[in-house]
Each structure stands twice: as C-alpha cells, then as structure tokens.
Amino acid sequence: MSDPGRPGEPGTPDGPEGPDPRRLRPTSPAALTLAVVVGLVTGWLARPVSIAWLGSAPVVTWIQPTLLALLALVVGVTARHTHAALQVRHEPMEPHRAVNRLAFGRASAYVGALVGAGYAGYAMSWLGLNAELAGQRMLWSGLAALAGVGVVACGLLLERACRVPGDDSGA
Template sequence: MSEPEQTPEQPPGRPPGQGWGRAPASPALLTAAVVVGLVAGWLARPVSTAWLGSAPVVTWVQPTLLAMLALVIGVTARHTHTALQVRREPMEPHRAVNRLAFGRASAYVGALVGAGYAGYALSWLGLNAELAGQRMLWSGLAALAGVGVVACGLLLERACRVPGDDSDA
C-alpha cells in the first residue's frame, strides 16, 4: 500500500487544510531570539574590551536605521492589509509569500537585534566610564526601534492572511 501523494498545498506532517506557512510566528522562537540577543549584547562590552581594548560606540545612526526599517515594514504592512483585506484585490501568490517571509524574518531579526542593543545598554549600568551614558542612551533607543521592527514584522505577517482565513493561531 502506497502513501498518499503530497501536493504543494499540503506539506508532509500537517493536518489536512493546513498549508505551507499558515502558523504565525512562533512566540517560543521570538523569546529565544530575545534571550540570545540579550546575552550577546551583554557580553559585547567585556569581550570587545578584552580583545580590542575598547567597547563599540553606538551613535544616532543605529537607532535611526532600525526606525527607518520599521517604517518601511510598517508601510508595506499597511499597503498589504489595504489591498488584501479592505479592497480584496488579488495578489500574486509568490508576492504574498515573499511578504509573509519578510514579515516573519523581520520579527525574528528585530527581536534578536533589539534585544542585543538592550543587553549592551544594560551592560553599562553602574559604570562610570567615559561615554557610558551616551552608549546607554543610543543603545536604548536602538532597542526601542528593534521593538518597532518586531511589531511591524508581525503586522506584515498578519496582513498577508487571506480574507476569511479561519486560522486565529
């Protein structure tokens, strides 16, 4: 007896009716990215000081670029939501999958990078080093911008849902 043939719409190991990528971004993976980012950011100061003799300098550029990235992702999410949910315009499947993948990847990377900047900012607490306050300020703002990237990435992923999709997971 042969196994039933799998179609591209039905991935192996998934219940019938659940296609590729239907599950939203995993909270467990987002949490893992945050934990890894916090630890890596916390270790960035002592490791770079030991190896290079000085800690990395964070300026206005890092939070600005992350905020601009969040803006681009947010605008894309808004356009996608308007096209699919409000005007109910058809979208080419590959374009929808690309946006879904971009939104999900943005959420994971935003969590990792934002938490990394948060960990770096926390590593400066209580130190009277030169530029410690400046590094904490810009790292904290970069961490907030990273939260914006996560939020906009999740919004973009949600905007890619097909109208009438009963999956609220």
C-alpha cells in the first residue's frame, strides 16, 4: 500500500490527476483585471454619487499620488532585497518570512490595481466637464493612477522574487 502523502504518486494532489492544491500559484491576471474593472467603475461613480449625497466631489491633492508612490517604493525595495537574497546570494529565508513577503507582494498588486484604477476612473469622470478644479482633480488623480500602476508592478516583482530557485513550474 502506498503512502497517500507521497508526492508524484497517482491519487495524490500533485500526481497525474492534477496540481498540488498546497502550492501557491502566481497572481491571477483575471483577478487583477477584475480589480481594475471594479476600481474603474467605482472611481467613475465617485464623482456623481458624492455630489448627490454630499453636495461636492472629493478633492484629490498631491498627497494621494505621493503616498501611492511611497508604497511602490517600499514594495520595490523589498522586492529588490528579496531577489538579491534568494536568487543571487541564495541565502536561506525563514518560511514564515517568505510567505509574509509573498502575501505583501500579492496584496500590493491587488490593492494597487483597485486603487490605481479607482483614481483613473475618477480622473476620467471629469473629462469634458468645465467645473471648478476639474483640471486639478484630473491631474492628481491621473498621477495617483500611475503610482497605482507602480504599486502593481512592484507587488508582482516581489511575488516573483519569493519563488524558490529552480522552481520551473511557474508557481
């Protein structure tokens, strides 16, 4: 009788019947796309809903893109250090630390997609309007959307840096 916990045997999770569900997969492009769509719609609706409920639209200033750019910088530096430690110097890393960095990278990618697209949708909601501060709101929202793209990119780089060297499966 074979041990059901041995990898590669028929009937085990990573045998010929399918991939091992215990292995983490890379961030799903479909999930990122869904986050972008939800962010765009939410950002687009933010202006008319806030005007209807509060009487004015939210003001976007230099603080929002600056904070998102700072987050992208933190995630990017973490990705660079993680890549250097694991991929270049082949230093061992405690498993919980690697999982924490992986979760941070993945969460950053999803949040960056959602928030960045939200600011893009908000900026697009001002297109063609001759309202007071419309240009300023479009500028700062557009810059926040670009910073959100940076957060997504750095999050994906951090996730990739957490891969085990020699793991060709793409997980």
